[in-house]
Amino acid sequence: MTADSGSRNGATSGNGESQKTNVYTTSNGCPARNPESSLRASNALPLRDFQLVDVLSHLNRERIPERVVHAKGAGAYGEFETPCLARFSTTAGERGAADAVRDVRGFSLKCYTAEGNWDWVWNDVPVFFIRDPIKIPGSRSRPESWHMAMWLHSDYGAFSTYRHLNMYMGHAHKFVMPDGSFKYIHMYLEGDLGYQTHADEDIPHMAGNDPDHLARDLHDAIERGDFPTYTAKIQVIDPSEAHRFGFNILDMTKHWDTGTYPADLGTVQPRAFGKLTLNRNPTNYFAEVEQAAFSPSHLVPGIEPSEDPMLQARFFAYPDAQRYRLGVNYQQLAVNRPRSGVFNPLLRDGAGAPLGEGNYGAHPGFLMADREPVRFAAAVGGGGGVESRSTPEHQRWLEEVMATPAEEQREVDLKFARTFWTHLDDPLYPGWQDRMVRSLGRDLANVKGETREEVFGVLGIIGEDLEARVREHVDKVLRDVRVGKE
Secondary structure (H helix, E strand, C coil), X not given: CCCCHHHHCCEECCCCCEECCCCCECCCCCECCCCCCCCCECCXXXXXCHHHHHHHHHHCCXXXXXXXXCXXXXXXXXXXXXXXXXXXXXXXXXXXXXXXXXXXXXXXXXXXXXXXXXXXXXXXXXXXXXXXXXXXXXXXCCHHHHHHHHHHHCHHHCECCHHHCEEECCCCEEEXXXXXXXXXXXXXXXECCCCCECCHHXXXXXXXXXXXXXXXXXXXXXXXXXXXXXXEEEEEECXXXXXXXXXXXXXXXXXXXXXXXXXXHCCCCCEEEEEEEEEECCCCHHXXXXXXXXXXXXXXXXXXXXXXXXXXXXXXXXXXXXXHHHXXXXXXXXXXXXXXXXXXXXXXCCCCCCCHHXXXXXXXXXXXXXXXXXXXXXXXXXXXXXXXXXXXXXXXXXXXXXXXXXXXXXXXHHHHHHHHHHHCCCCCCCCHHHHHHHHHHHHHCCCCHHHHHHHHHHHHHHCHHHHHHHHHHHHHHHHHHHHHHC
């Protein structure tokens, strides 16, 4: 035993420079022999071989629960005025699945600001499948889902790299002024490289030969100094104008259009306001990407959630998922820890509580504002700042749309899907409709006939030509399968 464990380190290299020599130890810090073999005693493995037990027991616990969705991901550090960490992902695949597949891409960004961490938890499609959070575990036969389904089966569902993505907030949020007035906003990022998608016939080959194609492309681009950049844009709606749109602007199955959809659905022109640059790769994937935890509830002063029920539900679901996956002290992990500092002695103890100030030392587990200086935010807002206030007219509109049952089917639900389909019949999108038909046809050929006919019925409402073309392609796929079996 030595009095000073630091004396283990310190060797001299051939050029005279001091180099650190790492001493191999067990988990409790005891110097250990080379682990090339376990201890033997009379040809038996004695349990006194703590190094063997140490290694095997740790191996059994290396894996943590993967994310319920967005399990397969890649990450990078960057700048958006503040330092930030980005994570890209597929949605449906498991952690070991291929990433070069047709799927919705997830995008999360953690901005380490001077007033706390601001998390963006977005997708590469501006809308979502559902508007009622009770359907998050599973849903079927919902007409509002077809808007996103059309996006997914179009070329937008097969981006070739994470560097060519657009990413969308999806939910409406509020930007709140110091006086409590606010605007509804949507934000999104446009990849500065423009669109680039995979051909459908290339996807199986790419997924089979390089399951990490998208992650590798992002990493290699940053390594060679070809830093991905994205232009941040924002759309703004005054709450007094919310009722003028031909749909509920808080319904995330609907798109805040930029000028391509029918005029009666309303147009919200965007404006650019910033640039995201990704310029550094993580050095330890598990610690910096797998343990990264994002939540739309992580806001900063000046931004609040809207009344969107899906957003409200995600405020609970995301942090709760991280507590299950990483433990109650997941915010204390280095990649998640706010650089602005944290003071909340009500949040202490639990598994993995850090030593010292991270667990508030000798401070009682309650606030002592009457005995020590503590500064509080002005009021209870989404990010801890001023709370938004509404006009009576807007409040009446809000009560009306919130009282409308989420399961109520509306004509406008399929109008967005229909508009998206006809929008692709344009010289600006050569071949997009044909490729969507083939994608839908391949998937429908693999489901039961009863379900297939149900889907054909919906496609006929979206567009008669769409139903006919998809039917024709399904028949072709099924004929080819029968011929292959003969």
